[in-house]
Amino acid sequence: MxxxxxxxxxxxxxxxxxxxxxxxxxxxxxxxxxxxxxxxxxxxxxxxxxxxxxxxxxxxxxxxxxxxxxxxxxxxxxxxxxxxxxxxxxxxxxxxxxxxxxxxxxxxxxxxxxxxxxxxxxxxxxxxxxxxxxxxxxxxxxxxxxxxxxxxxxxxxxxxxxxxxxxxxxxxxxxxxxxxxxxxxxxxxxxxxxxxxxxxxxxxxxxxxxxxxxxxxxxxxxxxxxxxxxxxxxxxxxxxxxxxxPTLPSLGEVSTTMRRHAELLCRHMGGEERGCKEFRKHVSWYLKGFRAGGELRHALALVSTLAELDGLLAELDPDERFPEVVLGEPRGRQGAPRKRVVLPEGWLDDTDGRGVVLREDADETTGG
Known part of the structure; x- marks a missing residue:
């Protein structure tokens, strides 16, 4: 994550x-x-x-x-x-x-x-x-x-x-x-x-x-x-x-949550430009299954100010019901199984590892 x-x-x-x-x-x-x-x-x-x-x-x-x-x-x-x-x-x-x-x-x-x-x-x-x-x-x-x-x-x-x-x-x-x-x-x-x-x-x-x-x-x-x-x-x-x-949120409630998310990002990231840019990647996840058109989705994915975001969110139908068809569906990355797991040479030869020293990059970020 x-x-x-x-x-x-x-x-x-x-x-x-x-x-x-x-x-x-x-x-x-x-x-x-x-x-x-x-x-x-x-x-x-x-x-x-x-x-x-x-x-x-x-x-x-x-x-x-x-x-x-x-x-x-x-x-x-x-x-x-x-x-x-x-x-x-x-x-x-x-x-x-x-x-x-x-x-x-x-x-x-x-x-x-x-x-x-x-x-x-x-x-x-x-x-x-x-x-x-x-x-x-x-x-x-x-x-x-x-x-x-x-x-x-x-x-x-x-x-x-x-x-x-x-x-x-x-x-x-x-x-x-x-x-x-x-x-x-x-x-x-x-x-x-x-x-x-x-x-x-x-x-x-x-x-x-x-x-x-x-x-x-x-x-x-x-x-x-x-x-x-x-x-x-x-x-x-x-x-x-x-x-x-649970009660499913309407699109209006989802848009309110989106606005709050963007606001918090702007606050924690020191300004609207950076906060809104960070918010863009969340748009497709929030709107998954809703009827929002491609043009509006594209505009939301390029938003740069909170005022711009407000204008675009106002175009969404607040009464649209949550799309039940997406319930239980995987979200985020999925992909296919790997053909093999890339490992250090000889890694599987034993399960000891005593005294092993591995190289760790200082800026490495991963998920699990």
Whole structure:
């Protein structure tokens, strides 16, 4: 979710989630440990938080225990972070070819060294460390059960599992049965990730797998109100009430949310030009399935001021109903399965990884 979950979008999602008294944890865009330790300007600029974020949460990427430990300390001491999440789920070739992301848990000892370094640094500030991972590299090289055991032994507070392998990328269907197996395998909380498109999906995942909660990624693209729906659905479940499908927003309500999103981006990015430019990529997600014509969509995707945005949003039909046909559909990137996962030479020869030193770019950004 690089380039998506900045302070502005987290504030927007937080407003939705807490509108009726609900709560959720929103994680900052992923940063690299080396970038933070070496003072990379881009990395530091991503560590911006909204005043309403009482819990500052950051996802950290790293392949070197020393860098990860030091970065965790900086986050806790200098940025007041109260939760650190370590990402071992990215399937992008530029990351896995260096042994990072979803490739790293194959080296069990290296994974343990990184986790212990982060937990050790965070524990001095009473900050919990969690981790996110995938099922493994491919069906023949699964890592999630061992990763769960190592996480538990290292003092990790919880583990999130994306029910896909690296070779799947974002294609196909997430394997929720794997999440259930991990729940049975460890005593720490397991969070399920993968194919949460609607609030009903989250309830089904928890009931089907026994997961302690869910992690939402692509499902919230252009739909920050998903967190309002999730909060309501889990509140009903905790109260013993049956699930009730949420009320869908009209196009008028969607346009109001779009305007609020753009306003927050302008505020957090220091001006309308940059904020509106950043907003453009969200337009197609917000309007997915609606009847807005191509000319209007194109104009919205080139908006440069809030006044211009207001004029264009006024052309939308506020009474148009939400297109139910898109409910449950994947959002964001999907693609086809990869032919192979790009790995360092000899990476699969053993599962040790003790003493392995991997190259981590200071400005690397990934997803999981």
């Amino acid at each position: 690089a380039g998506i979950t900045n302070a502005a979008y987290r504030r927007l999602c937080l407003e939705q989630a807490t509108a009726d008294g609900g709560s959720s944890l929103f994680v900052c865009e992923m940063i690299t440990s080396r970038g933070l330790v070496e003072g990379d300007a881009t990395t530091r600029s991503m560590l911006v938080f909204d005043e309403r974020e009482k819990i500052r949460s950051v996802q950290l990427y790293g392949t070197d225990p020393a860098y990860v430990g030091k970065a965790t300390e900086i986050l806790c001491a200098d940025y007041g972070v109260s939760h650190v999440d370590l990402n071992f789920g990215c399937p992008v070739p530029k990351v896995t070819r260096k042994g990072g992301g979803a490739a790293l848990p194959w080296k069990r000892n290296l994974l343990g060294e990184i986790l212990r370094a982060a937990v050790g640094a965070a524990s001095r500030y009473d900050v919990p460390v969690t981790m996110k991972t995938r099922m493994g590299i491919d069906p023949e090289h699964l890592t999630y059960l061992d990763a769960g055991r190592i996480a538990e032994e290292s003092g990790v507070a919880a583990i999130a599992l994306h029910g896909r392998t690296a070779i799947q990328g974002y294609s196909g269907v997430a394997d929720w049965d794997a999440i259930a197996r991990l729940v049975e395998h460890v005593s720490i909380p397991v969070l399920g990730n993968g194919d949460i498109w609607e609030a009903g999906d989250a309830i089904r995942m928890v009931e089907q797998t026994g997961a302690a909660g869910v992690v939402v990624g692509r499902g919230c693209l252009g739909r920050p109100w998903l967190f309002r729906d999730l909060a309501a659905a889990f509140a009903r479940r905790e109260g013993g009430e049956p699930f009730a499908a």
